[in-house]
Amino acid sequence: MIRIENVSKAFQTSKDEIKAVSHINLTIEDGSIFGIIGLSGAGKSTLVRCINLLERPTKGKIFLNNIELTALPPKQLRKEREKIGMIFQQFNLLEQRNAIRNVCYPLEIAGVSKKEAMIKAEKLLKLVGLEDRMNNYPSQLSGGQKQRVAIARALATDPQVLLCDEATSALDPNTTRSILDLLKSINESMGVTIVVITHEMKVVEQICNRVAVLDQGCVVETGEVKDIFLSPKSRIAQELILPKNKGIASLQGKRIVRLAFDGQSSFEPVIANLVLKCQTMVNILGASTEDVGGKAFGQMLLQLPDDELAIARVKNYLDSIGINYEESDVNGI
Numbered sequence: 001m002i003r004i005e006n007v008s009k010a011f012q013t014s015k016d017e018i019k020a021v022s023h024i025n026l027t028i029e030d031g032s033i034f035g036i037i038g039l040s041g042a043g044k045s046t047l048v049r050c051i052n053l054l055e056r057p058t059k060g061k062i063f064l065n066n067i068e069l070t071a072l073p074p075k076q077l078r079k080e081r082e083k084i085g086m087i088f089q090q091f092n093l094l095e096q097r098n099a100i101r102n103v104c105y106p107l108e109i110a111g112v113s114k115k116e117a118m119i120k121a122e123k124l125l126k127l128v129g130l131e132d133r134m135n136n137y138p139s140q141l142s143g144g145q146k147q148r149v150a151i152a153r154a155l156a157t158d159p160q161v162l163l164c165d166e167a168t169s170a171l172d173p174n175t176t177r178s179i180l181d182l183l184k185s186i187n188e189s190m191g192v193t194i195v196v197i198t199h200e201m202k203v204v205e206q207i208c209n210r211v212a213v214l215d216q217g218c219v220v221e222t223g224e225v226k227d228i229f230l231s232p233k234s235r236i237a238q239e240l241i242l243p244k245n246k247g248i249a250s251l252q253g254k255r256i257v258r259l260a261f262d263g264q265s266s267f268e269p270v271i272a273n274l275v276l277k278c279q280t281m282v283n284i285l286g287a288s289t290e291d292v293g294g295k296a297f298g299q300m301l302l303q304l305p306d307d308e309l310a311i312a313r314v315k316n317y318l319d320s321i322g323i324n325y326e327e328s329d330v331n332g333i
Protein backbone atom coordinates (compact mmCIF):
# COMPACT_ATOMS: atom_id res chain seq x y z
CA MET A 1 0.00 0.00 0.00
CA ILE A 2 1.20 3.51 -0.82
CA ARG A 3 0.14 6.27 1.53
CA ILE A 4 0.69 9.90 0.64
CA GLU A 5 0.21 11.96 3.75
CA ASN A 6 -0.23 15.71 3.52
CA VAL A 7 2.44 16.02 0.83
CA SER A 8 3.37 19.41 -0.57
CA LYS A 9 6.17 20.29 -2.95
CA ALA A 10 7.28 23.81 -3.75
CA PHE A 11 10.00 24.82 -6.19
CA GLN A 12 12.06 27.86 -5.45
CA THR A 13 12.84 29.94 -8.52
CA SER A 14 14.93 33.11 -8.60
CA LYS A 15 11.75 35.19 -8.52
CA ASP A 16 9.20 33.29 -6.48
CA GLU A 17 8.03 29.99 -5.13
CA ILE A 18 5.99 27.60 -7.28
CA LYS A 19 3.61 25.39 -5.33
CA ALA A 20 3.58 22.34 -7.62
CA VAL A 21 1.52 20.12 -5.27
CA SER A 22 -0.24 21.07 -2.04
CA HIS A 23 -1.50 19.01 0.88
CA ILE A 24 -2.06 15.77 -1.00
CA ASN A 25 -3.59 12.85 0.89
CA LEU A 26 -4.05 9.60 -1.03
CA THR A 27 -4.03 5.89 -0.32
CA ILE A 28 -3.26 3.48 -3.13
CA GLU A 29 -4.21 -0.10 -2.31
CA ASP A 30 -2.03 -3.08 -3.19
CA GLY A 31 -2.92 -4.67 -6.50
CA SER A 32 -4.97 -1.74 -7.74
CA ILE A 33 -4.55 0.34 -10.86
CA PHE A 34 -4.80 3.91 -9.65
CA GLY A 35 -5.15 6.85 -12.02
CA ILE A 36 -4.01 10.40 -11.38
CA ILE A 37 -5.51 12.71 -13.98
CA GLY A 38 -5.21 16.42 -14.59
CA LEU A 39 -4.39 19.01 -17.21
CA SER A 40 -0.82 19.90 -18.09
CA GLY A 41 0.89 21.70 -15.22
CA ALA A 42 -1.52 20.31 -12.60
CA GLY A 43 1.36 18.76 -10.66
CA LYS A 44 1.00 15.12 -11.74
CA SER A 45 4.66 14.47 -12.53
CA THR A 46 5.78 16.21 -9.38
CA LEU A 47 3.41 14.12 -7.29
CA VAL A 48 4.48 10.83 -8.87
CA ARG A 49 8.14 11.76 -8.48
CA CYS A 50 7.45 12.43 -4.81
CA ILE A 51 6.20 8.84 -4.42
CA ASN A 52 9.63 7.37 -5.19
CA LEU A 53 11.43 10.42 -3.80
CA LEU A 54 13.02 11.37 -7.11
CA GLU A 55 11.62 14.62 -5.80
CA ARG A 56 11.73 15.14 -2.05
CA PRO A 57 8.47 16.62 -0.72
CA THR A 58 8.80 20.00 0.98
CA LYS A 59 6.26 18.76 3.53
CA GLY A 60 4.48 15.52 4.33
CA LYS A 61 5.25 11.82 4.37
CA ILE A 62 5.31 8.95 1.89
CA PHE A 63 4.71 5.41 3.12
CA LEU A 64 5.23 2.14 1.24
CA ASN A 65 3.89 -0.88 3.13
CA ASN A 66 3.79 1.24 6.27
CA ILE A 67 7.48 2.09 5.99
CA GLU A 68 7.99 5.83 5.88
CA LEU A 69 10.23 6.41 2.86
CA THR A 70 10.65 10.08 3.71
CA ALA A 71 12.33 9.10 6.99
CA LEU A 72 14.80 6.51 5.64
CA PRO A 73 18.57 7.03 5.44
CA PRO A 74 19.96 6.90 1.85
CA LYS A 75 21.07 3.26 1.86
CA GLN A 76 17.76 1.88 3.10
CA LEU A 77 15.88 4.23 0.79
CA ARG A 78 17.79 2.79 -2.20
CA LYS A 79 16.72 -0.69 -1.12
CA GLU A 80 13.05 0.29 -0.72
CA ARG A 81 13.14 2.14 -4.03
CA GLU A 82 13.84 -1.13 -5.82
CA LYS A 83 10.23 -1.95 -5.02
CA ILE A 84 9.08 0.94 -7.21
CA GLY A 85 9.60 0.83 -10.98
CA MET A 86 8.87 3.72 -13.30
CA ILE A 87 8.16 4.32 -16.99
CA PHE A 88 7.98 7.64 -18.82
CA GLN A 89 6.43 9.26 -21.88
CA GLN A 90 9.83 9.47 -23.61
CA PHE A 91 10.83 5.89 -22.66
CA ASN A 92 14.28 7.00 -21.36
CA LEU A 93 16.14 4.00 -22.78
CA LEU A 94 19.92 3.93 -23.06
CA GLU A 95 20.54 4.45 -26.78
CA GLN A 96 23.93 2.76 -26.78
CA ARG A 97 22.54 -0.47 -25.29
CA ASN A 98 20.36 -2.94 -27.13
CA ALA A 99 16.98 -4.03 -25.73
CA ILE A 100 18.24 -6.90 -23.60
CA ARG A 101 21.11 -4.88 -22.16
CA ASN A 102 18.70 -2.05 -21.31
CA VAL A 103 16.67 -4.53 -19.27
CA CYS A 104 19.86 -5.87 -17.66
CA TYR A 105 20.91 -2.39 -16.55
CA PRO A 106 19.00 -2.12 -13.24
CA LEU A 107 19.99 -5.70 -12.41
CA GLU A 108 23.67 -4.91 -12.93
CA ILE A 109 23.30 -1.89 -10.65
CA ALA A 110 21.65 -4.13 -8.05
CA GLY A 111 24.72 -6.37 -8.19
CA VAL A 112 23.17 -9.33 -10.03
CA SER A 113 25.69 -11.35 -12.07
CA LYS A 114 25.76 -10.71 -15.81
CA LYS A 115 24.62 -14.22 -16.64
CA GLU A 116 21.70 -14.15 -14.24
CA ALA A 117 20.75 -10.68 -15.46
CA MET A 118 20.65 -11.89 -19.07
CA ILE A 119 18.42 -14.85 -18.17
CA LYS A 120 15.98 -12.61 -16.35
CA ALA A 121 16.02 -9.93 -19.04
CA GLU A 122 15.23 -12.54 -21.67
CA LYS A 123 12.28 -13.78 -19.65
CA LEU A 124 10.95 -10.24 -19.22
CA LEU A 125 11.34 -9.35 -22.89
CA LYS A 126 9.33 -12.49 -23.71
CA LEU A 127 6.68 -11.35 -21.24
CA VAL A 128 6.30 -8.02 -23.04
CA GLY A 129 6.23 -9.72 -26.45
CA LEU A 130 9.66 -8.73 -27.72
CA GLU A 131 11.46 -12.05 -27.89
CA ASP A 132 12.41 -11.39 -31.50
CA ARG A 133 13.76 -7.87 -30.89
CA MET A 134 16.16 -8.51 -28.00
CA ASN A 135 19.26 -7.43 -29.88
CA ASN A 136 17.76 -4.32 -31.44
CA TYR A 137 18.88 -0.88 -30.31
CA PRO A 138 16.25 1.71 -29.33
CA SER A 139 16.71 3.52 -32.65
CA GLN A 140 15.58 0.31 -34.41
CA LEU A 141 12.36 0.04 -32.41
CA SER A 142 8.93 1.70 -32.71
CA GLY A 143 7.51 3.81 -29.89
CA GLY A 144 5.34 0.97 -28.65
CA GLN A 145 8.27 -1.46 -28.73
CA LYS A 146 10.47 1.03 -26.86
CA GLN A 147 7.82 1.35 -24.17
CA ARG A 148 7.68 -2.46 -23.93
CA VAL A 149 11.44 -2.52 -23.34
CA ALA A 150 11.00 0.20 -20.70
CA ILE A 151 8.28 -1.86 -19.01
CA ALA A 152 10.51 -4.95 -19.00
CA ARG A 153 13.34 -2.87 -17.55
CA ALA A 154 11.06 -1.42 -14.87
CA LEU A 155 9.99 -4.95 -13.90
CA ALA A 156 13.56 -6.27 -13.67
CA THR A 157 13.92 -5.69 -9.94
CA ASP A 158 10.54 -7.33 -9.20
CA PRO A 159 8.87 -4.12 -8.08
CA GLN A 160 5.62 -4.10 -6.14
CA VAL A 161 4.65 -0.81 -7.72
CA LEU A 162 4.94 0.52 -11.26
CA LEU A 163 4.65 4.29 -11.75
CA CYS A 164 3.65 5.30 -15.29
CA ASP A 165 4.05 8.99 -16.09
CA GLU A 166 2.13 9.68 -19.33
CA ALA A 167 3.44 6.32 -20.56
CA THR A 168 1.14 6.25 -23.59
CA SER A 169 1.01 9.95 -24.41
CA ALA A 170 3.54 9.68 -27.23
CA LEU A 171 1.80 6.70 -28.82
CA ASP A 172 -0.99 6.35 -31.39
CA PRO A 173 -4.41 5.05 -30.22
CA ASN A 174 -3.87 1.41 -31.22
CA THR A 175 -0.43 1.23 -29.64
CA THR A 176 -1.80 2.98 -26.55
CA ARG A 177 -4.42 0.29 -26.27
CA SER A 178 -1.91 -2.53 -26.56
CA ILE A 179 0.38 -0.97 -23.94
CA LEU A 180 -2.58 -0.46 -21.58
CA ASP A 181 -3.60 -4.09 -22.13
CA LEU A 182 -0.06 -5.16 -21.30
CA LEU A 183 -0.07 -3.09 -18.10
CA LYS A 184 -3.39 -4.59 -17.12
CA SER A 185 -2.17 -8.14 -17.68
CA ILE A 186 0.98 -7.40 -15.63
CA ASN A 187 -1.24 -6.09 -12.85
CA GLU A 188 -3.41 -9.20 -12.98
CA SER A 189 -0.74 -11.86 -13.43
CA MET A 190 2.00 -10.42 -11.21
CA GLY A 191 -0.09 -8.42 -8.74
CA VAL A 192 1.95 -5.27 -9.38
CA THR A 193 0.22 -2.10 -8.17
CA ILE A 194 0.11 0.40 -11.02
CA VAL A 195 -0.10 4.18 -10.76
CA VAL A 196 -1.14 5.76 -14.05
CA ILE A 197 -0.49 9.45 -14.58
CA THR A 198 -2.35 10.88 -17.55
CA HIS A 199 -4.20 13.84 -18.97
CA GLU A 200 -6.51 11.54 -20.94
CA MET A 201 -9.73 10.23 -19.44
CA LYS A 202 -9.84 7.35 -21.92
CA VAL A 203 -6.65 5.94 -20.40
CA VAL A 204 -8.23 6.03 -16.94
CA GLU A 205 -11.46 4.50 -18.27
CA GLN A 206 -9.61 1.65 -19.89
CA ILE A 207 -7.56 0.35 -17.02
CA CYS A 208 -7.98 2.15 -13.69
CA ASN A 209 -10.08 1.08 -10.71
CA ARG A 210 -9.78 4.33 -8.83
CA VAL A 211 -8.80 7.83 -9.84
CA ALA A 212 -7.74 11.10 -8.26
CA VAL A 213 -8.33 14.33 -10.16
CA LEU A 214 -5.58 16.89 -9.73
CA ASP A 215 -6.04 20.60 -10.35
CA GLN A 216 -3.46 23.27 -9.60
CA GLY A 217 -1.57 20.97 -7.28
CA CYS A 218 -4.59 19.85 -5.26
CA VAL A 219 -6.71 16.69 -5.33
CA VAL A 220 -10.18 17.99 -6.15
CA GLU A 221 -11.94 14.66 -6.47
CA THR A 222 -11.16 11.03 -5.82
CA GLY A 223 -13.08 7.77 -6.02
CA GLU A 224 -14.05 4.77 -8.11
CA VAL A 225 -13.60 5.44 -11.82
CA LYS A 226 -17.18 4.48 -12.62
CA ASP A 227 -18.58 6.92 -10.03
CA ILE A 228 -16.49 9.87 -11.13
CA PHE A 229 -17.08 8.98 -14.73
CA LEU A 230 -20.84 8.90 -14.21
CA SER A 231 -21.14 12.12 -12.24
CA PRO A 232 -18.02 14.21 -12.11
CA LYS A 233 -18.38 16.89 -9.44
CA SER A 234 -15.40 19.14 -9.88
CA ARG A 235 -15.19 21.62 -12.73
CA ILE A 236 -11.96 20.09 -13.96
CA ALA A 237 -13.33 16.52 -13.94
CA GLN A 238 -16.37 17.71 -15.87
CA GLU A 239 -14.09 19.36 -18.37
CA LEU A 240 -12.09 16.15 -18.79
CA ILE A 241 -15.08 13.82 -18.93
CA LEU A 242 -18.27 15.36 -20.23
CA PRO A 243 -18.81 15.26 -23.98
CA LYS A 244 -18.43 18.64 -25.55
CA ASN A 245 -21.82 19.30 -27.05
CA LYS A 246 -22.60 22.48 -28.81
CA GLY A 247 -26.13 23.56 -29.54
CA ILE A 248 -27.58 21.79 -26.54
CA ALA A 249 -28.94 25.04 -25.18
CA SER A 250 -31.83 24.88 -27.62
CA LEU A 251 -33.04 21.69 -25.93
CA GLN A 252 -33.52 23.22 -22.53
CA GLY A 253 -36.36 21.75 -20.55
CA LYS A 254 -36.22 18.39 -22.33
CA ARG A 255 -35.43 15.17 -20.49
CA ILE A 256 -31.87 14.12 -21.06
CA VAL A 257 -30.02 11.11 -19.68
CA ARG A 258 -26.34 10.42 -19.84
CA LEU A 259 -25.45 6.75 -20.25
CA ALA A 260 -22.04 5.55 -19.14
CA PHE A 261 -20.67 2.45 -20.81
CA ASP A 262 -17.96 0.89 -18.72
CA GLY A 263 -17.24 -2.39 -20.37
CA GLN A 264 -20.58 -3.79 -21.52
CA SER A 265 -20.43 -5.90 -24.64
CA SER A 266 -20.28 -3.57 -27.60
CA PHE A 267 -22.02 -6.20 -29.70
CA GLU A 268 -25.28 -5.59 -27.89
CA PRO A 269 -27.41 -3.11 -29.77
CA VAL A 270 -28.38 -1.24 -26.61
CA ILE A 271 -30.20 1.68 -28.17
CA ALA A 272 -32.07 -0.41 -30.75
CA ASN A 273 -33.20 -2.78 -28.01
CA LEU A 274 -34.18 0.12 -25.81
CA VAL A 275 -36.41 1.55 -28.54
CA LEU A 276 -38.00 -1.84 -29.22
CA LYS A 277 -38.48 -2.95 -25.64
CA CYS A 278 -39.60 0.40 -24.26
CA GLN A 279 -41.75 1.24 -27.27
CA THR A 280 -40.43 4.73 -27.39
CA MET A 281 -38.25 6.97 -29.52
CA VAL A 282 -35.06 8.47 -28.23
CA ASN A 283 -32.79 11.03 -29.77
CA ILE A 284 -29.02 10.57 -29.61
CA LEU A 285 -27.61 14.02 -28.86
CA GLY A 286 -24.01 13.05 -28.60
CA ALA A 287 -21.80 10.07 -28.09
CA SER A 288 -18.18 9.41 -27.37
CA THR A 289 -18.08 5.65 -27.18
CA GLU A 290 -15.18 3.48 -28.09
CA ASP A 291 -14.90 -0.22 -28.71
CA VAL A 292 -12.07 -1.74 -26.69
CA GLY A 293 -11.67 -5.45 -27.33
CA GLY A 294 -15.38 -5.99 -27.92
CA LYS A 295 -16.39 -3.91 -24.92
CA ALA A 296 -17.99 -0.50 -24.99
CA PHE A 297 -16.48 2.40 -23.08
CA GLY A 298 -17.62 5.98 -23.11
CA GLN A 299 -20.87 7.79 -22.88
CA MET A 300 -23.95 8.75 -24.75
CA LEU A 301 -26.38 11.59 -24.30
CA LEU A 302 -30.01 10.68 -25.01
CA GLN A 303 -33.01 12.90 -25.24
CA LEU A 304 -36.16 11.18 -23.99
CA PRO A 305 -39.77 11.96 -24.85
CA ASP A 306 -41.79 14.11 -22.45
CA ASP A 307 -43.69 11.05 -21.27
CA GLU A 308 -43.22 9.92 -17.69
CA LEU A 309 -44.29 6.34 -18.38
CA ALA A 310 -41.89 5.96 -21.28
CA ILE A 311 -39.12 7.47 -19.18
CA ALA A 312 -39.82 4.96 -16.41
CA ARG A 313 -39.64 2.11 -18.94
CA VAL A 314 -36.34 3.38 -20.25
CA LYS A 315 -34.88 3.62 -16.75
CA ASN A 316 -36.09 0.13 -15.88
CA TYR A 317 -34.57 -1.21 -19.04
CA LEU A 318 -31.21 0.46 -18.40
CA ASP A 319 -31.25 -0.88 -14.83
CA SER A 320 -32.03 -4.38 -16.06
CA ILE A 321 -29.05 -4.46 -18.43
CA GLY A 322 -26.71 -2.85 -15.91
CA ILE A 323 -25.95 0.39 -17.69
CA ASN A 324 -25.28 3.34 -15.44
CA TYR A 325 -27.03 6.56 -16.23
CA GLU A 326 -27.95 9.87 -14.72
CA GLU A 327 -30.44 12.47 -15.66
CA SER A 328 -28.58 15.45 -16.94
CA ASP A 329 -29.55 18.98 -16.38
CA VAL A 330 -28.96 20.57 -19.77
CA ASN A 331 -27.58 23.61 -18.04
CA GLY A 332 -24.99 21.45 -16.34
CA ILE A 333 -23.63 19.96 -19.53
Ligand SMILES: Nc1ncnc2c1ncn2[C@@H]1O[C@H](COP(=O)(O)OP(=O)(O)O)[C@@H](O)[C@H]1O
Residues within 6 Å of the ligand: 011, 012, 013, 018, 019, 020, 038, 039, 040, 041, 042, 043, 044, 045, 046, 047
Ligand atom coordinates in the same frame (compact mmCIF):
# COMPACT_ATOMS: atom_id res chain seq x y z
N1 LIG B 1 12.08 21.49 -11.22
C1 LIG B 1 11.12 22.44 -11.25
N2 LIG B 1 11.42 23.74 -10.99
C2 LIG B 1 10.48 24.70 -11.01
N3 LIG B 1 9.18 24.47 -11.28
C3 LIG B 1 8.82 23.21 -11.56
C4 LIG B 1 9.76 22.12 -11.58
N4 LIG B 1 9.10 20.98 -11.89
C5 LIG B 1 7.81 21.33 -12.07
N5 LIG B 1 7.63 22.66 -11.87
C6 LIG B 1 6.34 23.40 -11.94
O1 LIG B 1 5.41 22.72 -11.14
C7 LIG B 1 4.12 22.75 -11.75
C8 LIG B 1 3.62 21.32 -11.93
O2 LIG B 1 4.42 20.67 -12.92
P1 LIG B 1 4.30 19.12 -13.26
O3 LIG B 1 4.33 18.35 -12.02
O4 LIG B 1 5.32 18.83 -14.28
O5 LIG B 1 2.84 19.06 -13.90
P2 LIG B 1 2.16 17.97 -14.87
O6 LIG B 1 3.00 16.74 -14.84
O7 LIG B 1 0.79 17.78 -14.31
O8 LIG B 1 2.10 18.61 -16.23
C9 LIG B 1 4.28 23.51 -13.04
O9 LIG B 1 3.91 24.85 -12.80
C10 LIG B 1 5.76 23.40 -13.32
O10 LIG B 1 6.21 24.51 -14.08
Ligand SMILES: [Mg+2]
Residues within 6 Å of the ligand: 044, 045, 046, 166
Ligand atom coordinates in the same frame (compact mmCIF):
# COMPACT_ATOMS: atom_id res chain seq x y z
MG1 LIG C 1 3.92 15.68 -16.37
